[in-house]
Amino acid sequence: MRVAGRGSVLAGLMLLAVLLPAAGCGGGGKAVAAGKAPAKLLVIGLDSADFTLLDPLMAEGRLPHLKAFRAQAASGRMQSFYPLEKSPLLWASICTGVMPAVHGIDNFVKGDEEKPVTGSAWRAPAIWDIIGAAGRTTYVGGMWVTYPARPIKGVMVSDYLPYGSGRERPLAGLVSPDSLTDNVVACRVDPQSFTPAQLARFFPQGVDVVSLEKQYPEQFQQLRNIWAADLGYLAVARQVKDQHADDLFFFYLRGPDMISHGFYHYRAIAPADWHRDPAERAAFTELVPRYYDWVDEAVGEVLSWFPADHPTVIVSDHGFHGPRNQGKGTVEHAEYGIFMVRSPLYVAGGNIARVKLMDICPTMLALLDLPPAKDMPGAIVAEALSPMGQGRVPHIEKNRVTSYLALRPATVGQGETDEKVDEEIRKQLRSLGYIK
């Protein structure tokens, strides 16, 4: 297929802004009034969140912010790729709306030296490139394969922020624009700074956290590293929220997945099948749900930065059911993640029976008043539509642009190479089972 040049893609975008009926017009087909504020969207990405885990917790009265949000949103299980895939590939598919063969993010290290793949690997534009071309801004932080952070219209904070904290100078290219680097780096949280009192929230009441850490230093280091990284990105988002990079505000937490890789097995194994120290199992079995209690607090804080009816999507890239044998080996991810959308286009409390991973990008674009492209295989979610959504969604679907591929990022550099940082990353990828 012929890929349209950048100029004609932009012309198409501008034409569409005129064709699309404005939000708030009840889908009546009126042209967008000149000067109407462009639609904004908050996206909260929770890596590996799964209703199989969240539903029982909400039923217990836990996760109050996610539960309240769900009541305001249309929601359903999100069908991810099968065979199961890894998070970088899945998030790149969510962010670009095209398949891995097109966007190119399908591996995490390359060559015999296992060099981590860098941001130059993206061969398709992400949603921030697409809306940036339409003059709109994005904040995105911590997304996979975003080192070095490349110039976008808005702010990008690389997923390398937690690494190399022992260096004298931060790695070049952690943040774009560069001018925010000092502020962003100052948001890093030192994993060793947590006190036993702070860590106690992840353990059953009455557990002596100090002696438990002495007994299980590896597990504690993992918890410290994961929570510090997530808290760091929360602090970054808190700092950047006032930078006017919020047409699309993309807040992402990797920790829920990493915590699950580290600790879900304590839940997944029945007590009778547990052959190690029962005290160990008892100490860690509640850690994943307790981590989600914290995630819920973080979600509540991020939601509180925006108006109570701010259009918002909360989404994961896959589910998580804990380790189980499947064919060739052990798998931990699961096929169904979560999808929730709060918008005037969807019915509050509505049920979405079928949403696939490739539908997420077209839906996010529609929520931003932009059409998906014809070369995006997914569809705008068309269930649980409000009367306004029934007017608008078919109209946006009918007016797809040919392709956004011409907006793919200009090649970015390789950033700075630091063998110690690369090894930190390989260590993390190994702990996730992504590399050997």
Ligand SMILES: [Zn+2]
């Ligand atoms: Zn994972």
